[in-house]
Amino acid sequence: xxxxxEGILHAFRLLLSGDPEVWQITLLSLQISGAATLxxxxxxxxxxxxxxxxxxxxxxxxxxxxxxxxGLPPVVVGLFVTILLWRNGVLGALELLYTPTAMVLAQLVIxxxxxxxxxxxxxxxxxxxxxxxxxxxxASRAQMTWVLVKEARLPLLAAMMAGxxxxxxxxxxxxxxxxxxxGSTRVLTTATVLETSKGNFDIxxxxxxxxxxxxxxxxxxxxxxxxRR
Amino acid sequence: MTxxxxxxxxxxxxxxxxxxxxxxxxxxVILSTTTSTQDSGLLxxxxxxxxxxxxxxxxxxxxxxxxxxxxxxxxxxxxxxxHAPALEKKxxxxxxxxxxxxxxxxxxxxxxxxxxxxxxxxxxxxVVALRRIAAAQARFVSRGDKxxxxxxxQGLWKLGGLEPTGAWYIESGQGMGATLGxxxxxxxxxxxxxxTWLAFQKRVSLRIMVEKDRPLxxxxxxxxxxxxxxxxxxxxxxxxxxxxxxSPEVQALIRTxxxxxxxxxxxxxxxxxxDEDF
Numbered sequence: 001x002x003x004x005x006e007g008i009l010h011a012f013r014l015l016l017s018g019d020p021e022v023w024q025i026t027l028l029s030l031q032i033s034g035a036a037t038l039x040x041x042x043x044x045x046x047x048x049x050x051x052x053x054x055x056x057x058x059x060x061x062x063x064x065x066x067x068x069x070x071g072l073p074p075v076v077v078g079l080f081v082t083i084l085l086w087r088n089g090v091l092g093a094l095e096l097l098y099t100p101t102a103m104v105l106a107q108l109v110i111x112x113x114x115x116x117x118x119x120x121x122x123x124x125x126x127x128x129x130x131x132x133x134x135x136x137x138x139a140s141r142a143q144m145t146w147v148l149v150k151e152a153r154l155p156l157l158a159a160m161m162a163g164x165x166x167x168x169x170x171x172x173x174x175x176x177x178x179x180x181x182x183g184s185t186r187v188l189t190t191a192t193v194l195e196t197s198k199g200n201f202d203i204x205x206x207x208x209x210x211x212x213x214x215x216x217x218x219x220x221x222x223x224x225x226x227x228r229r
Numbered sequence: 230m231t232x233x234x235x236x237x238x239x240x241x242x243x244x245x246x247x248x249x250x251x252x253x254x255x256x257x258v259i260l261s262t263t264t265s266t267q268d269s270g271l272l273x274x275x276x277x278x279x280x281x282x283x284x285x286x287x288x289x290x291x292x293x294x295x296x297x298x299x300x301x302x303x304x305x306x307x308x309x310x311x312h313a314p315a316l317e318k319k320x321x322x323x324x325x326x327x328x329x330x331x332x333x334x335x336x337x338x339x340x341x342x343x344x345x346x347x348x349x350x351x352x353x354x355x356v357v358a359l360r361r362i363a364a365a366q367a368r369f370v371s372r373g374d375k376x377x378x379x380x381x382x383q384g385l386w387k388l389g390g391l392e393p394t395g396a397w398y399i400e401s402g403q404g405m406g407a408t409l410g411x412x413x414x415x416x417x418x419x420x421x422x423x424x425t426w427l428a429f430q431k432r433v434s435l436r437i438m439v440e441k442d443r444p445l446x447x448x449x450x451x452x453x454x455x456x457x458x459x460x461x462x463x464x465x466x467x468x469x470x471x472x473x474x475x476s477p478e479v480q481a482l483i484r485t486x487x488x489x490x491x492x493x494x495x496x497x498x499x500x501x502x503x504d505e506d507f
Contacts, residue, residue, distance in 0.1 A: 086305050087461040098259070098288045179290045182273065197404040198268045199428040 007205020011213075014206050021183075026210055029187040030218075032100055033168040036107030040115045040163050043108075045156065048119025049145060066120065069113025074106075078173030081106045085177065098179040103187070106173040111163035118162060122155030123148055157226040161219050168215055188214075257286040258466035261298075261306035263377055264404050266449070267291035269424040269495050271486055279473045285466050295375030301326060301452070304459020307467035310474070312377035312449045314504060315384065326452040331503070332474050333483050333496040334448045337381060338426060339439040340409070341367075341418035349418075355442040356389040363389075366397040368417035370408055373400030377447070382420050385444060409433055422447055427491045446507055449496070451475070475500040 014022045051063060084090050085097040096102045126148055134144045149156065171189035178185030180194060188211040195204040266272055267289065276287045290297070290306065294313045301309045302325040309326065311317055320326040339358055341349065347365040349358040362369050371393070372379040386393055399417065401408045405425040412419040413433035421429075426437075439445070451471045456464040473479060480498035487495035499506075 086303070088304055088459045092461065098290070179288060181288055182276075194267075197264065197406045198270075199406050199425070199432060201432070 003201055004205060007202045008209050010202045011206035011209035014203075015210065022207070022210070024183070025186055025188055025191050025207075026214060028100065028185075029168060029189070029211070030214060032103050032174075032187060033107060033164060036104045036111055036167050037115075037160060037164040039104070039108050040111035041160060043112050044115025044159070044163070045119050045149065047112075048116040048159075049123050049149060051116070052120045052123035053145070053148075063120065066113050066117045070117045072110055072113060073172070074110055074170040074174075075172030075176070077106055077109045078176035081109065081173065082176045097177060098181060098185060100178070100185055102177040103174050103185060106177045107167035107170065110170060110173065111167050114166050115159045115163045118159035119152075119156060122152040122159065125155075126151055154226055157222055161222050164218060164222075165215065168211070168218075256284070257288055258308060258463055258470055259288045259290060259306040260308050260310065260470060261290045261292065261296075261300045262310040263294045263297055263312055264291045265312070265377070265422050265424060266310060268404070268406065268428070269487070271483070271496070274482065274486065275474070275479060278479075279470060282473070283466075283469050285469065287470070293374050294377035294380065298326070301454045302458060304454065304462050307454050307463040308470045309452045309454065310449060311452070312447055313380045314448055314450070316380060317450055317452060321452065325455055325458055327455050328468075328471065329450050329452045330471065330475060331499050331501075332449045332451050333480075333498045333500075334446055334507075335423050335496045336441065337378065337420050337422055337445040337447050338437050339418060339420055339445075340412070340426065340435040341438045342416040343434060343436050344416075345436075345438065347418070350436070350438045352439050353442060355385055355439050355445050358439045359385055360389050360391065362418050363391050363393060366395060368397050368399060368415050369393065370399045370401050370412040370415065370417045370419040372405070372408055373402045374404075376405075378405060378420060378422060381445075381447070385420075388444065409435065424487070424495045427487070427493070427495070443507070448499075448504070448507065 051059070051066065081102065082097065085094070085102055086092055087095065087097070096105070130151070131144060131148065134147050139147065169189065171193060174180075174185075174187055175190050175193065178187070178190065180186050180190040186194075188207050192204050192207045192211070195201075195207060260276075262272070272289055276289055279285070280287055290300065292300070294311045294316065297306070297309050297311050298313075298316060298320050300306045302320060302323075310332065317326065317329055321329050339349070339355060341347070347358075347362040347367040349361050352358040352361070371382055399411070399415065401411050403411070405421055406429055408419055409421055409425065409429045410433065411417070413435055418438065419435075451474045453464065453467045453471050454462050456462045480500050483494075483496050483498040485494055487493065
């Protein structure tokens with residue numbers, strides 16, 4: 001217990017003393033996971049809305065695949081993305097392995113199905129009568145879709161939080177595709193693993209506390225938007 | 230609300246675009262190495278020094294020795310710093326790795342619970358100690374991850390003509406620090422490199438049981454990756470890093486590295502020596 005208290009104190013000291021490495025790692029975590037979440041929204045909201053509204057043969061299979069994708073193990077994603085990005089791999093010419101861009105890519109693969117699946121559920125739970133009414137009032141298909149997305153904004157913000165929470169806390173894929181390089185791809189989770197393996201438990205706890213704190217702050221801000229009347 | 234989300238999106242997208250992007254092959258060197266060198270903090274000192282001198286960017290990928298060599302053999306690294314002589318020699322014989330040269334050594338120790346159920350404390354021979362642990366079926370935690378430490382441990386069991394199996398033989402599959410923690414909790418024996426032990430000894434109630442036996446020597450070598458392993462191997466950069474590790478300046482730095490923190494040096498520099506000298 002003493003160790004945890006010590007770690008929490010250490011977290012405050014690190015942040016208040018303006019330790020440049022800790023700030024850089026924290027900022028990088030936010031940038032990478034923030035970018036991955038926003039990209040996943042750009043893909044997941046249209047895809048999820050389309051899946052919710054469209055009817056086509058094989059839809060059940062696609063929906064099952066998306067739902068399975070919501071639980072994709074990050075290490076599995078990390079392994080496949082790493083092999084694709086190897087210099088001798090399919091996408092090797094891009095030279096992306098061990099860069100922040102590679103981490104955004106891996107996290108996007110993790111977050112996109114989460115956002116897609118939750119968007120689908122959110123749009124689908126709007127009663128069909130509401131849709132018909134909007135159309136009857138003379139809305140075009142595009143306008144109707146926009147109204148539905150707006151109507152579903154509460155669960156959509158929840159989808160955003162779930163996507164962000166999934167990637168900011170993820171370590172397996174970030175470690176593999178980023179390589180945990182000091183100053184360029186080291187994020188809060190991979191730094192925590194490293195400090196733990198070095199035996200610096202107090203720093204590891206401090207990093208965990210910072211991770212929890214920023215996850216809380218981001219979710220708090222999103223919740224404030226979500227619950228606004 | 231939409232405007233707020235859009236503004237947020239713009240800010241994040243902008244910062245993401247400003248992130249350091251792709252590095253060109255010619256200016257970066259991929260060093261595949263073991264977790265123990267990373268955990269010791271030695272590379273945090275040496276890598277920036279090399280980057281300043283050479284103008285190259287080093288990407289240090291710290292993994293188990295088995296993976297470090299496997300990556301290099303696929304041309305996914307340019308230079309390798311490892312500590313598994315038998316495995317390294319195999320890669321050199323296959324032509325995957327070139328120019329293997331010794332850099333430094335430290336040593337492994339067998340640690341165990343204070344009450345020492347297998348009665349091995351002070352035993353000069355590591356092999357005899359392991360035989361006693363096996364005979365007593367006293368708990369032993371193995372790394373089980375093809376790391377240099379695991380390979381050395383397997384070599385010791387083989388030397389003793391033993392094949393450890395049974396409930397007493399626990400495979401952690403984790404790094405050295407975590408493995409020491411497990412050994413501590415389970416009151417078990419394990420083998421650790423001295424560097425990790427020095428970092429962890431305050432956290433655990435284990436004691437050193439066996440040390441300073443020849444088979445416990447932990448020799449680190451640097452190897453260059455054969456450019457034939459893949460089209461993008463930066464052979465020049467790899468060679469430059471290898472030469473750097475063997476330079477008098479770095480060897481002098483290694484000699485005193487860790488004294489300030491642990492009261493003793495973590496490694497002994499041995500550039501120019503051969504395996505036969507040990």
